[in-house]
Amino acid sequence: MSSDLRVEESEIEILDIYGDGGAGGLSDDKDIQKCVKEFQKHSPDAAVQKIKENFETLDHVTLNIGVTGNTGAGKSSFVNAIRGLSNDDEGAAETGVTETTQTPTPFPHPTMPNVTIWDLPGIGSPKFKAKTYLSDVHFERYDFFIILTSERFKENDINLAKAIKKKKRLFYFIRSKIDNDINAEKNRRNFNKEIMLSKIREDCKKNLKSVGDSKVFLISSLNFNEYDFNKFIDTLEKELPETKKHALVLSLPVYSLEVLQRKKRHLQKMIWLTAFGSGAIAIVPIPGLTVACDYGIILSFLESVFKSFGLEDSSLQRLAARVQLNVMSLKAEIKSRFHDGVTRRAVTSLLTTPAMAAIMTLKGLMSGAIPLGQLPAGAMSVPIMHYLLNKGLKEMEKDAKSVLEKAQLH
Ligand SMILES: Nc1nc2c(ncn2[C@@H]2O[C@H](COP(=O)(O)OP(=O)(O)O)[C@@H](O)[C@H]2O)c(=O)[nH]1
Ligand SMILES: [Mg+2]
Structure with a gap:
């Protein structure tokens, strides 16, 4: 689908990329400071390693x-x-x-x-x-x-x-x-x-x-x-x-809008960790992508969001049986690039979002949140990763809300 590659950003969206009037993503100072400290304490390689370990721990708790x-x-x-x-x-x-x-x-x-x-x-x-x-x-x-x-x-x-x-x-x-x-x-x-x-x-x-x-x-x-x-x-x-x-x-079932928002808050906290772990250093640049990044970490984050929001086929099937709807009618509510799941194509299309303007705006927006001077040169991709992951999260949130509405559980 060529529409996957369309640039959807507008300057207006950029100003509210974190939802909640722009506060959500930037307010998590503690997490950012922790990541930055790792960078000051260790060499960049070691810092990324450490952040990745934290991420793994969270994944395997x-x-x-x-x-x-x-x-x-x-x-x-x-x-x-x-x-x-x-x-x-x-x-x-x-x-x-x-x-x-x-x-x-x-x-x-x-x-x-x-x-x-x-x-x-x-x-x-x-x-x-x-x-x-x-x-x-x-x-x-x-x-x-x-x-x-x-x-x-x-x-x-x-x-x-x-x-x-x-x-x-x-x-x-x-x-x-x-x-x-x-x-x-x-x-x-x-x-x-x-x-x-x-x-x-x-x-x-x-x-x-x-x-x-x-x-x-x-x-x-x-x-x-x-x-x-x-x-x-x-x-x-x-x-x-x-x-x-x-x-x-x-792990909670998605039974209401309230629980979806609760999940979103937790997942947004993970975005910084994911952004640092995946984007702090240009490990293996993937041709055509906006930023060089660690694809594995991004994939695993987006998969967690997809599962947790109940968008997987098996979750939709259970929901469909419970509310006596056809599973296809629920699946049809997933209108984002993730309609067929967290596929390589969907993730790549998210990561190829160019919008140079967005990135320039982000630089300005972020320099207050992260002391960028303290990060290695490659770490400029951290705020970009943060932006893109948040964008993916919000797309899936919209899908999950439509599914809830269709199932009349909102
Ligand atoms: N209406 C209603 N019935 C329930 C609820 N929880 C359990 N039941 C019913 O109570 C019976 C015993 O439940 P079960 O889960 O097997 O109890 P257990 O022996 O403690 O495992 C079953 O017939 C259930 O369907 C509930 O929250 N509401
Ligand atoms: Mg029993």
């Missing part, structure tokens, strides 16, 4: 989530939902069955294999011993635990939470199947959803008093866009280490 609770609490359904699967999808954890397995079952994320959700054995037995349970499930494996119940939290839930606390690990209480509670009450004359939710919340908190200041979230695995799921993710974003929260947010 593991996240293990342990989901526990009574049989029937909704553990398997939650495990499926957080992996973006419906209970009937291929590869989904079996639901509505009496648990027979006494060992944790790992469910790898469908597009991010380093993220694993563990369906843990039920804790309903009267003979339950929290300490033994924790060592049996290898508690040290999990970055955090989720304790689910669809009723009141019982003694076993509370004892388990106390034992996890003793081990100085994170845990969160989730009161599941809230949609059922709402449906059962909604026809009553004085029904008020918010009052009802806060009653359930207060009741849970009272019930859990002996555990200390613990957090309870009300959710429905049938619809993460309702109730407390977003609040739950807000809390995790505050409490998890930097790399772990990054893995978590990127």
Whole structure:
């Protein structure tokens, strides 16, 4: 398609290349300063190496989530939902069955294999011993635990939470199947959803008093866009280490515009790292490209964005089945150069964006953000890379928004 190679920039777009009125990309001073420091400390080669290592670490960070609770609490359904699967999808954890397995079952994320959700054995037995349970499930494996119940939290839930606390690990209480509670009450004359939710919340908190200041979230695995799921993710974003929260947010299913924006914020942070790692030194110039750059890093960044935004065929297929649409009608919403995926052709067309004017404007724009004098001569391609990666990200964001709209999930 020759239209791939068209120059689409206008001076106006350049002034707002970072979206959010121009603040987003430049405000991440800490990341830029870290990269610049690497350059001052080491030779340029070593600095790029170091930045690449950081990038790799981020790419390979593991996240293990342990989901526990009574049989029937909704553990398997939650495990499926957080992996973006419906209970009937291929590869989904079996639901509505009496648990027979006494060992944790790992469910790898469908597009991010380093993220694993563990369906843990039920804790309903009267003979339950929290300490033994924790060592049996290898508690040290999990970055955090989720304790689910669809009723009141019982003694076993509370004892388990106390034992996890003793081990100085994170845990969160989730009161599941809230949609059922709402449906059962909604026809009553004085029904008020918010009052009802806060009653359930207060009741849970009272019930859990002996555990200390613990957090309870009300959710429905049938619809993460309702109730407390977003609040739950807000809390995790505050409490998890930097790399772990990054893995978590990127792995979330795209169920709303809100989660798409959350993902975008995380991915934009990665752009500086990617730009430095890929563009700081003219490693192997690729003929015809605007800048000499490390193609591999750029490709892997754009692939992460594509996957995380749910634009891959497999994600679209699952979404189509869930909202009862034809997958082709969702795919048709991907109108950018990435319609056929993150292909070499699409990436090359992004990187051949010439717009010399854009680059000149960028020089002016960036010299305030990065002390360019402190970088090796080749590093001028860093701001250009930043600009191009952000452009790719924004194109995919637009696609993802159209898909959400088509699926009526915005
Ligand atoms: N309405 C509704 N039903 C749910 C929800 N979560 C689970 N269920 C249903 O509750 C039953 C038990 O769920 P399951 O995930 O198998 O529980 P587990 O035994 O803890 O793994 C199944 O019939 C699920 O479909 C929810 O959030 N809302
Ligand atoms: Mg189960």
